[in-house]
Amino acid sequence: MGLNKSWIESANAAESQFPLNNLPYGVFLDEDGAGSPCVAIGDMIVDLGVLEDEGLIDAGGEDPVFDVPFLNEFMDLGKDAWAEVRARLTDLLAEGGDDALSGNSDLLEAALIAQADVQMGMPFVVGEYTDFYAGRNHATNVGIMFRGKENALPPNWLHIPIGYNGRASTVVVSGTDFHRPNGQLKGPNDAVPSFGPCKRLDIELEMGAVVGTGSAMGKPVSVAEADEMIFGYVLLNDWSARDIQAWEYQPLGPFQAKAFATTISPWVVPKAALEPFRCSTPEREFELLPYLQEPGPMLYNIDLEVALAPEGKDETVISRTNYNEMYYSSAQQLAHHASGGCEMSTGDLLGSGTISGVEKDQRGALLEITWAGAEPIELESGESRTFLEDGDTVTLRGACKGDGFTIGFGDCTGKILPAVKFP
Numbered sequence: 001m002g003l004n005k006s007w008i009e010s011a012n013a014a015e016s017q018f019p020l021n022n023l024p025y026g027v028f029l030d031e032d033g034a035g036s037p038c039v040a041i042g043d044m045i046v047d048l049g050v051l052e053d054e055g056l057i058d059a060g061g062e063d064p065v066f067d068v069p070f071l072n073e074f075m076d077l078g079k080d081a082w083a084e085v086r087a088r089l090t091d092l093l094a095e096g097g098d099d100a101l102s103g104n105s106d107l108l109e110a111a112l113i114a115q116a117d118v119q120m121g122m123p124f125v126v127g128e129y130t131d132f133y134a135g136r137n138h139a140t141n142v143g144i145m146f147r148g149k150e151n152a153l154p155p156n157w158l159h160i161p162i163g164y165n166g167r168a169s170t171v172v173v174s175g176t177d178f179h180r181p182n183g184q185l186k187g188p189n190d191a192v193p194s195f196g197p198c199k200r201l202d203i204e205l206e207m208g209a210v211v212g213t214g215s216a217m218g219k220p221v222s223v224a225e226a227d228e229m230i231f232g233y234v235l236l237n238d239w240s241a242r243d244i245q246a247w248e249y250q251p252l253g254p255f256q257a258k259a260f261a262t263t264i265s266p267w268v269v270p271k272a273a274l275e276p277f278r279c280s281t282p283e284r285e286f287e288l289l290p291y292l293q294e295p296g297p298m299l300y301n302i303d304l305e306v307a308l309a310p311e312g313k314d315e316t317v318i319s320r321t322n323y324n325e326m327y328y329s330s331a332q333q334l335a336h337h338a339s340g341g342c343e344m345s346t347g348d349l350l351g352s353g354t355i356s357g358v359e360k361d362q363r364g365a366l367l368e369i370t371w372a373g374a375e376p377i378e379l380e381s382g383e384s385r386t387f388l389e390d391g392d393t394v395t396l397r398g399a400c401k402g403d404g405f406t407i408g409f410g411d412c413t414g415k416i417l418p419a420v421k422f423p
């Protein structure tokens with residue numbers, strides 16, 4: 001399958017990450033800061049509230065779903081509604097398609113807006129945020145650093161998608177700057193802990209699966225059902241305070257070290273756009289228990305990169321890897337989540353776990369790239385880094401490379417502000 005051409009010329013450009021094949025969903029903010037659902041096409045966005053109001057699209061629910069500043073109402077309608085709206089939008093935006101939009105100048109003026117002229121808001125209200133630990137290279141590297149080579153992978157790792165419940169309250173959209181966290185710190189030679197700014201601030205390159213339709217409390221779902229519940233995927237940076245984490249994490253896992261910020265891309269790429277890029281999880285060392293077995297390929301071939309820019313300087317790409325490195329898919333993680341009776345809801349966000357390749361320049365966290373700070377990296381600006389400094393901006397990017405087109409997620413970016421002075 002090649003490029004689907006649009007009458008919006010910029011969508012057909014080879015470098016566009018938003019061709020007609022993509023049509024990712026987001027929420028843009030108008031001049032007054034009010035949000036409205038939209039799709040990206042080329043360098044434009046289409047206001048879905050306007051199209052729905054004019055009767056050009058109908059998600060099939062009893063009430064409008066695009067008259068609210070989040071995608072949750074649309075997501076909750078489920079896969080048939082998602083397919084219906086996507087097919088209709090494709091027809092309205094395709095070269096030679098329905099001219100109800102392209103042929104109506106008043107409507108064009110109201111619904112078609114340059115991306116450069118708007119700010120993007122949070123695309124959906126995050127229900128709950130669960131973060132997993134499903135990258136084998138990452139888990140192995142971290143395990144070697146913390147427990148030694150012999151005990152790198154915990155004994156449960158090859159059998160269970162390990163996760164923990166994170167904070168939905170501080171999941172923010174790309175472009176939201178945040179302060180370096182304060183927390184309890186205790187170095188190996190300190191007798192007692194102190195309280196102050198994190199000194200080992202890190203990133204985690206992840207994908208986030210966005211739950212579209214939920215499941216009832218007490219009702220497990222199969223991996224196939226879980227896949228159908230997923231609305232789409234975002235880029236996700238699970239910022240991490242390594243020194244706070246090292247002191248607090250036993251025995252219940254990360255807490256404050258991960259609770260201060262999690263950044264997602266402004267665009268949710270629908271599963272339909274990713275279909276041509278499906279790929280399988282790797283060979284299993286141990287056969288998975290039946291409830292975790294996949295009926296087909298559940299990962300995606302998505303090229304990923306991490307760029308770091310010191311304040312006022314050009315960025316350096318510090319890592320390149322691919323989502324296909326994961327050991328467990330988001331569908332498996334979702335099925336596992338529901339397997340014990342946990343209710344899953346529209347807007348729940350599942351972090352994949354840090355995505356690292358085998359090589360040093362394919363690792364998705366500074367902890368691994370610099371081997372806990374022992375091997376600083378050189379930036380093109382002439383500076384070096386072990387962990388993040390104030391003023392640093394980190395940008396995640398993702399791209400599925402099709403035949404003559406690219407599916408992108410937009411930049412997932414955040415800047416580190418100095419720590420808040422603690423009273």
Ligand code: CA
Pocket residue numbers: 131132204206238351353354
């Ligand atoms: Ca993580």
